[in-house]
Amino acid sequence: MISDNMRGAGLMMAAMAAFTLNDTALKALAGEVPLFQLLFIRGVLATGALALMAYGMKALKFTMSRRDLLWVSLRAVxxxxxxxxxxxxxxxxxxxxxxxxLQALPLTVTLGAALFMGMPFGWRRGLTIVVGFLGVLLIVRPGTEGFNIYSVYALLSVLCVTLRDLATRMISSAVPSMTVTVTSAGGVMAFFGVLQASAEWSPMEFRDFAILLTATTCIVAGYAFSVMVMRVGDISFVAPFRYTGLIWALILGWLVFGDWPQPLTLLGSAIIVGSGIYMLYREATLGRKLYKRNLARGGR
Incomplete structure (x- = not known):
């Protein structure tokens, strides 16, 4: 019998594999199909598939409070x-x-929650975030030949995902997770549809469509696994398995593109992963202590 924790870990690893395969497929089309066109087509397919999935789960609920609508919209942005x-x-x-x-996300979300949501922030969390950011610096290495505008774009993507995740925390439980997912996918589709409207449409070969369909299938599977993983297992046990996405990226980067990171990049990655795992462990430990404290107070 497979325990809920092991099932949750398997789903988390499957989600990370699916997301990384999506990235690999899209990267394989770089330079052949414009980015806006790629993301618009993928958005149409993914939004349709997710909407059908949510409808089948009876998890579509677009009537929500103004407060939830604001946070759902901000998440889509x-x-x-x-x-x-x-x-x-x-x-x-x-x-x-x-x-x-991107693995620095747990650190930036913790920092953002402390700055904008009033979450507790002690010296251990602060030191962990500083160490994790040092790992990021080892990867982007500002001031060296390898540092360019695309390194900045990668850092900006972390800030945007942080905004997305903080907005997610502010959405009430009255809004189903699949509704949030479908809305975000639709927002991405609309955003890149507007950008593509003013750009020239590039013809696509059968190979391009096949790769794009693979990417769409992977992103939908990744979203589905992500929703499922929240329903099984202890999140403190399951969450660290998100870092298996980096293992998949190393393997696929080497097999598909012939890339292998430099030693400093590997060291920086290890520091980020270590900091993130410690942060997740610390959050879980404090959460259990708070739960026991509240339980004890309720019993008096």
Whole structure:
């Protein structure tokens, strides 16, 4: 019998594999099909598939409070902006480098929650974030020949995803997760549809469509696994498995594109992953302590 924790870990690893395969497929089309066109077509297909999935789960609910509508809209803005910055960076740098920079997300979300949401912020969290950001600097290495505008784009994508995740935290539980996912996918589709409307449409060969369909299938699967993983297992056990996405990026970057990171990039990646895992462990530990404290107070 497979435990809920192991099932959750498997779903998390499957989600990371799917997202990385999506990135790999899109990167394979870099220079052949314009980015706006790629993301608009993928957005149409992905939004349709996710909407059908949500409808089948009876999880579509577009009537929501103004407050939820604001945060859902802001989440969609973060999602669309992140897609632009991240994929522009991905098309111009090794996939492992871009993926490693994105692994700083738990650190930036913790910092953002402390700055804008009043979450507790002690010296341990602060030191962990500083160490993690040092790992990011080892990857982008500002001031060296390898540092360029696309390194900045990768960093901006982290900020946009942070905005997305902080907005997600502000959405009430009355809004189903699949509704939020469909809305964000639709926002990305609309955003890149507007940008593509003023650009020239590039003809696509059968190979291009096949690769794009693969990317769409992977992104939909990644979203589906991400929703499923929230329903099984202890999040403190499951969350660290998100870093398996970096392993997939290393393998696929080497097999598909012949890229292998420099030693400093690998060191920076290890520092980011270590900092992120410690942050997740710390959050889980404090969460359990708070739960026990509240439980004890309720029993008096």
């Amino acid at each position: 973060g999602e669309a902006s992140a897609a632009y910055f991240y994929l522009t960076a991905l098309f111009n740098m090794p996939i492992a480098n871009a993926t490693a920079i």
